[in-house]
Amino acid sequence: MTKIHVPVRDAYDVIIERNILKRCGEIISEVSKAETCAIITDDNVDKLYSETVSESLKSNGFKVVKYVFPHGEASKNAGTLTKIWSFLVQNDITRSDCLIALGGGVVGDITGFAGATFLRGIQYIQIPTSLLAQVDSSVGGKTAVDLPEGKNLVGAFKQPALVLCDPETLRTLPEKFLIDGMGEVVKYGMIADEKLFDLLLNCNLENVHEYFDTIIPICVAIKKNVVAEDELDTGLRMILNFGHTIGHAIEAYYHYETYTHGCAVSAGMCIMTKYCNTPEEYAKLKKCVENYHLPTDTDAPIMELVNLCGHDKKRAGQKLRWITCNPIGKAQIQTGTIPEFRAIFEREV
Numbered sequence: 001m002t003k004i005h006v007p008v009r010d011a012y013d014v015i016i017e018r019n020i021l022k023r024c025g026e027i028i029s030e031v032s033k034a035e036t037c038a039i040i041t042d043d044n045v046d047k048l049y050s051e052t053v054s055e056s057l058k059s060n061g062f063k064v065v066k067y068v069f070p071h072g073e074a075s076k077n078a079g080t081l082t083k084i085w086s087f088l089v090q091n092d093i094t095r096s097d098c099l100i101a102l103g104g105g106v107v108g109d110i111t112g113f114a115g116a117t118f119l120r121g122i123q124y125i126q127i128p129t130s131l132l133a134q135v136d137s138s139v140g141g142k143t144a145v146d147l148p149e150g151k152n153l154v155g156a157f158k159q160p161a162l163v164l165c166d167p168e169t170l171r172t173l174p175e176k177f178l179i180d181g182m183g184e185v186v187k188y189g190m191i192a193d194e195k196l197f198d199l200l201l202n203c204n205l206e207n208v209h210e211y212f213d214t215i216i217p218i219c220v221a222i223k224k225n226v227v228a229e230d231e232l233d234t235g236l237r238m239i240l241n242f243g244h245t246i247g248h249a250i251e252a253y254y255h256y257e258t259y260t261h262g263c264a265v266s267a268g269m270c271i272m273t274k275y276c277n278t279p280e281e282y283a284k285l286k287k288c289v290e291n292y293h294l295p296t297d298t299d300a301p302i303m304e305l306v307n308l309c310g311h312d313k314k315r316a317g318q319k320l321r322w323i324t325c326n327p328i329g330k331a332q333i334q335t336g337t338i339p340e341f342r343a344i345f346e347r348e349v
């Protein structure tokens, strides 16, 4: 068992332990005075894990209700949120009760936003079941829903009261999502931990499950350090966006159809490293992402991607911010004009 304390204004713990789902009720009873726990989950995760969580909650004295919505990003919208709010009213959930986000990042983000808004704020707990949710989205308190105009456009900062991570759940995660999450895991090695990077360089998609007890706590600790210093995303949190400036451009260039987010970030990290680091470091990163079947590049012309970066929502006025990791394990926040950003990719490598 690893416990990581997240020292933000509403501080909380992240506990990582195999099979923790079976005893989640006992741990939740230490942080929650709720009479009723409302589990919010998607249909895939419901079939696999709701019963275990529900039984453990009930045997620790909680009343349990459950709302299940169809899996996938398409559900992360105001329509689903309204249905969750109505469900909570219909089940007499009060401000002293608790929401349980059981699932991937979609479940976590929408449940967190319900927690931030229902009755002007109600406790919520994250039980992340996807790799991305365990290493990234369940920690840090960013909650949101999508609009037809774009992703995560309406949201709030609301920290969970507790995060319970069970690496065993990753064994049922479809490979596509495991690969996607590994893109973010490699990113943590690049931005903050050369030793993590070296570990990842020596593992692969087949054996990585055995190392999650080491990998997940390292990633959570890095995220915790960044979030503790920049809870509301005004500075240091930017380093979590390594690979994302080019990555977002790749997603947009292919109309969000060809590349999953983690794959686009992987290609984005490789492209930045190709132009900003030594050839040896670039070769190491390429080998590392290939271990997890992640892409190292894209067919999209680099200058077209650079043009798309001008539309990045992280832009500050006429300036663009981007992240470099030179050497591997150390991130730098760079600020410059769009022509200055473009110049990086004009040199021969």
Ligand SMILES: NC(=O)c1ccc[n+]([C@@H]2O[C@H](COP(=O)([O-])OP(=O)(O)OC[C@H]3O[C@@H](n4cnc5c(N)ncnc54)[C@H](O)[C@@H]3O)[C@@H](O)[C@H]2O)c1
Pocket (backbone or CB within 6 Å): 042, 043, 044, 045, 048, 071, 072, 073, 076, 103, 104, 105, 106, 107, 109, 129, 130, 131, 132, 133, 136, 137, 138, 139, 140, 141, 142, 143, 151, 152, 169, 170, 171, 172, 173, 174, 177, 180
């Ligand atoms: N809040 C943040 O800080 C933050 C950070 C990064 C990403 N996000 C958000 O996270 C979302 C993506 O998260 P995701 O990749 O987890 O997607 P997801 O929640 O859609 O989960 C991926 C798929 O895996 C299934 N699944 C989840 N756990 C499973 C398990 N253990 N076994 C079998 N199937 C399982 C889900 O049903 C779904 O089909 C996006 O909406 C993104 O915007 C939020």
